[in-house]
Amino acid sequence: MSRSSHASHDSPPLHAPDQSAGQPSCHAQLTRLAETSRAPVTFYIDGEPVQALAGDTLLTAILTHQRHVRISEFSGAPRAGFCLIGACQDCWVRCESTPVAGGDAQLTRLRACSTTVQAGMRVVTRAAHADDVHGGAHG
Amino acid sequence: MAERAEIVIVGAGPAGIRAAQTLVAAGLRPIVLDENIRWGGQIYRQPPAGAGFTRTKQALYGFEAAKADAVHTTMAALLPQLDYRPETLVWACDPKRLHTMHDGRETPVSFSHLIIASGATDRVLPLPGWTLPGVYTLGGAQVALKAQGCAIGERVVFAGTGPLLYLVAYQYAKAGANVVAVLDTSTFAAQAMAAPRLLSQPATFAKGVYYVGWLRSHGVRIEHGVTLEGIEGTAGVRAIRWQRGGREHSLECNAVGLGFGLRPETQLADLAGCRFVFDDLNRCWLPERDAAGRSSQPGIYLAGDGAGIAGADAAELAGRRAALALLEDLGLAAPFVPDAPDAAVIERKLASIRRFREGMEQAFALPEHPAAQWPDDMLVCRCEEIDARTLRECVRQDGVTEINRLKALTRVGMGRCQGRMCGEAACHLLAEASGQTLAQVGRLRAQAPIKPIPIAPMLFDENVVAIPEEARDE
Amino acid sequence: MSETLHYDVVVAGGGLVGASAARALAERGLRVALFERRYCGAQASGVNYGGVRCQGRPEEQLPLAMRARKIWDRLPALIGTDGEFVRSGHLRLARRESDLEPLDAWSAMASGYGLATTVYRGREFRQRFPWLGDGALGGSLCLSDGHANPRLVSPAFARAARALGADVRERTPITEMAHDGVRFQLTAQPEDGATLHVSCDWLLNTSGAWANHIAGTFGERVPMHAIYPNMWVTEPLPKFIGHNLGVYGGGVYARQVERGNCVIGGGRGTGDGEYAQPSADTTRAVMREACALLPALRNALLIRTWSGVEGETPDNNPIIGMSRTTPRLVHAFGFSGGGFLLAPGVGEVLADLVTHGETPTPIEAFAVDRFAQVSAEV
Numbered sequence: 001m002s003r004s005s006h007a008s009h010d011s012p013p014l015h016a017p018d019q020s021a022g023q024p025s026c027h028a029q030l031t032r033l034a035e036t037s038r039a040p041v042t043f044y045i046d047g048e049p050v051q052a053l054a055g056d057t058l059l060t061a062i063l064t065h066q067r068h069v070r071i072s073e074f075s076g077a078p079r080a081g082f083c084l085i086g087a088c089q090d091c092w093v094r095c096e097s098t099p100v101a102g103g104d105a106q107l108t109r110l111r112a113c114s115t116t117v118q119a120g121m122r123v124v125t126r127a128a129h130a131d132d133v134h135g136g137a138h139g
Numbered sequence: 140m141a142e143r144a145e146i147v148i149v150g151a152g153p154a155g156i157r158a159a160q161t162l163v164a165a166g167l168r169p170i171v172l173d174e175n176i177r178w179g180g181q182i183y184r185q186p187p188a189g190a191g192f193t194r195t196k197q198a199l200y201g202f203e204a205a206k207a208d209a210v211h212t213t214m215a216a217l218l219p220q221l222d223y224r225p226e227t228l229v230w231a232c233d234p235k236r237l238h239t240m241h242d243g244r245e246t247p248v249s250f251s252h253l254i255i256a257s258g259a260t261d262r263v264l265p266l267p268g269w270t271l272p273g274v275y276t277l278g279g280a281q282v283a284l285k286a287q288g289c290a291i292g293e294r295v296v297f298a299g300t301g302p303l304l305y306l307v308a309y310q311y312a313k314a315g316a317n318v319v320a321v322l323d324t325s326t327f328a329a330q331a332m333a334a335p336r337l338l339s340q341p342a343t344f345a346k347g348v349y350y351v352g353w354l355r356s357h358g359v360r361i362e363h364g365v366t367l368e369g370i371e372g373t374a375g376v377r378a379i380r381w382q383r384g385g386r387e388h389s390l391e392c393n394a395v396g397l398g399f400g401l402r403p404e405t406q407l408a409d410l411a412g413c414r415f416v417f418d419d420l421n422r423c424w425l426p427e428r429d430a431a432g433r434s435s436q437p438g439i440y441l442a443g444d445g446a447g448i449a450g451a452d453a454a455e456l457a458g459r460r461a462a463l464a465l466l467e468d469l470g471l472a473a474p475f476v477p478d479a480p481d482a483a484v485i486e487r488k489l490a491s492i493r494r495f496r497e498g499m500e501q502a503f504a505l506p507e508h509p510a511a512q513w514p515d516d517m518l519v520c521r522c523e524e525i526d527a528r529t530l531r532e533c534v535r536q537d538g539v540t541e542i543n544r545l546k547a548l549t550r551v552g553m554g555r556c557q558g559r560m561c562g563e564a565a566c567h568l569l570a571e572a573s574g575q576t577l578a579q580v581g582r583l584r585a586q587a588p589i590k591p592i593p594i595a596p597m598l599f600d601e602n603v604v605a606i607p608e609e610a611r612d613e
Numbered sequence: 614m615s616e617t618l619h620y621d622v623v624v625a626g627g628g629l630v631g632a633s634a635a636r637a638l639a640e641r642g643l644r645v646a647l648f649e650r651r652y653c654g655a656q657a658s659g660v661n662y663g664g665v666r667c668q669g670r671p672e673e674q675l676p677l678a679m680r681a682r683k684i685w686d687r688l689p690a691l692i693g694t695d696g697e698f699v700r701s702g703h704l705r706l707a708r709r710e711s712d713l714e715p716l717d718a719w720s721a722m723a724s725g726y727g728l729a730t731t732v733y734r735g736r737e738f739r740q741r742f743p744w745l746g747d748g749a750l751g752g753s754l755c756l757s758d759g760h761a762n763p764r765l766v767s768p769a770f771a772r773a774a775r776a777l778g779a780d781v782r783e784r785t786p787i788t789e790m791a792h793d794g795v796r797f798q799l800t801a802q803p804e805d806g807a808t809l810h811v812s813c814d815w816l817l818n819t820s821g822a823w824a825n826h827i828a829g830t831f832g833e834r835v836p837m838h839a840i841y842p843n844m845w846v847t848e849p850l851p852k853f854i855g856h857n858l859g860v861y862g863g864g865v866y867a868r869q870v871e872r873g874n875c876v877i878g879g880g881r882g883t884g885d886g887e888y889a890q891p892s893a894d895t896t897r898a899v900m901r902e903a904c905a906l907l908p909a910l911r912n913a914l915l916i917r918t919w920s921g922v923e924g925e926t927p928d929n930n931p932i933i934g935m936s937r938t939t940p941r942l943v944h945a946f947g948f949s950g951g952g953f954l955l956a957p958g959v960g961e962v963l964a965d966l967v968t969h970g971e972t973p974t975p976i977e978a979f980a981v982d983r984f985a986q987v988s989a990e991v
Contacts, residue, residue, distance in 0.1 A: 035288030038191040055190025060287045067272040067375040074524045080272030084279035087260040089555035231893040238893045547764040591914040606880040611863035612950045
């Protein structure tokens, strides 16, 4: 099922965390009112390709497809940013970046409201307990 | 001395831009450090360049379009004559040296003179459910529309108080968003009583009246004197509940724009060693400054909302005034800038604006004892998920009376936002729980980094100084 | 009208040493007052790294360290909270081949005091600690060591002292002190309130980096100077650091708390003897060393740095013991950055000295007059 459509989903969210409180939803949070004639940009949310528009912040790009950008590491509750101007620090996401010198993929930290979406970005929004990326000595 | 002066301006909003303009006119070449991708600050924030954004300035800024455009074009014209560094975060401050980060690299920036024009963020008071997806600050809601062409949701309620409440609701409704209601915690009576003071800035007052009138005539529900009770939802906002006149109300919505005025960003001034004083009008601690904008630290000047909330017009004036003070301190004459007011005129205008601000604080007063309404299980600290009960118990158990002590014992303010979103609320709660005034509980001390920064950029060889042998503790 | 208060013991300075002494003495039934000029546990006791480790200490500290370590296991019963103490083990890393032999030697020495440690190297080291980077090639693991939250532990000791009947007075500096030939006569000035006149039989000098004020008043200043540890902490991260980490030779130490934040220290900040600031340059240098050991840190966010004021002596050992000039004056300060583990034990030792005039724990190495020359420097 393509995530680039804005249709609401009846099936359960694809990437729900373990905690029952606050299951993140696929419904979009932000609504586009204007400036929709911009060039499309394809990027990835939790491995799924989705479309944003050139000039979108990562926050906009993510929240026009779902209602969360991250999961709280303490309660598992979904979070979707708050201030949009780089003050609240509630929109930090992880982004897979190209490996350096043959090592494993790095997960860099990006503040979604202050970062412009780029084609091919691979953003992770569900990794509150992502032990797989921190387990290795060379990770 | 002037030739060797290294002048740095932090912030490229109206204050920083007018300061830069004044300095450049005097023949200096300041460095302007801007955390954003494009100059303009927040109120005059521009959409990204070169990405196909087409709305006019009229559409973006309404009544402020001319002022916004003037500020933007001024800076654009200055670019060849100064060192403008966008997407550059100042994260620490030594005497005479800033630590900056840009595009994954660090650069030290030394200065002999520093103008801090760091601006403001929304002043936030929590309510149950405020951490849900779909709750945004009023400023955030405005930026979503202005800089991204988005509404924060399909059915939006704006709640809180302050002039921004009506401005953003109006901008949203005008742009075609579905604004379901505007819930103002201050009373209509308070606003009426403040009218005489507000009339000291008649144009601004008229705009405010216009926004409210427009909203009403377009069927947007406006309620005054509400007590916000909570935001409902699990995956995200589903409804908002409030109380008014003894009756409970609720409305379905999927987004809430929340705010109670603005609060200054003072971390850099703190780390730079500026002295702070409690300001009764702003109800917060501000870096001390004289009428010209000189701080308590020689060579450091303060301008704009980052030193005390006064609005964009005041910011432009204060930016220029601070630059004039800096030039005076360098022994240089005030430069000619067409249509720019001189120091005495600026100070008179700023005084008039302050009277207006007193009216605003009266019209849009914060609830008197906000913490009394907060249930024990409400989160005060978003980042660390610390609830009101934890804070109250600590005050009770340890007799805490000071905010940094409360932070040390409960972790409030220890999260990524470093107290920006929760500090005010924590101070109110502490004041009420310990029977003190807001001034008596103290202020959260800034700690570097000014904002969270990734570690990787700090590992580049050329920036690292080895730890001396005698400092190698185990 | 000012009042005169009489106590058996006055503890001057409400850090962890003073608070634990006040608690121990109150528990033994003495009338105790603790005067702290600001807030209990807010200085070195509150800003330190939080390591609770016996490993790596000089031999002369081990008996005291072992005694103190046992108290950490009983924190909930003593102070009503575990202070987030975790028995994580302490892994003291070797960064060079030549570091391994001293680790072996220390391990052998410590086993003589009943402290078990195991030194790993080579492939076994790599297999055991896959989360460590190339910066380390071996290490000594002391499983009984751990770490705790300094911000919680010290105030909790002060609370426990108060609950046992000690008169704990924060924001009340001692402004004058003298000995009248029989007992101590002190003046204390609460921030809000009338001046206090205090007399006491015993005076415990537990005022940390400022202890030379009292020591000097009684003619026995020590060559202690202020140091400013440089500390930083990351955002919460998934758990990946298995033990409290240190390195042989010093310079970086790291631990991960239950909530996931990594607390890392090393090197020095700056300060003026009263207040301290962390140093961005030091933080950067320590980050480099830390990331060589813990590559996963590279992609974490730094969210806070801090420093504080600690007292350091020329031999990095504390001052603990009876005054050489004044009867019933006891000193306990100058822990040189290593006091957190020791402090609860020191409190018991001080209580021994007051109640029995002696202590079974050897403290001769910490005598106040061991330095040949007294420096004027504080």
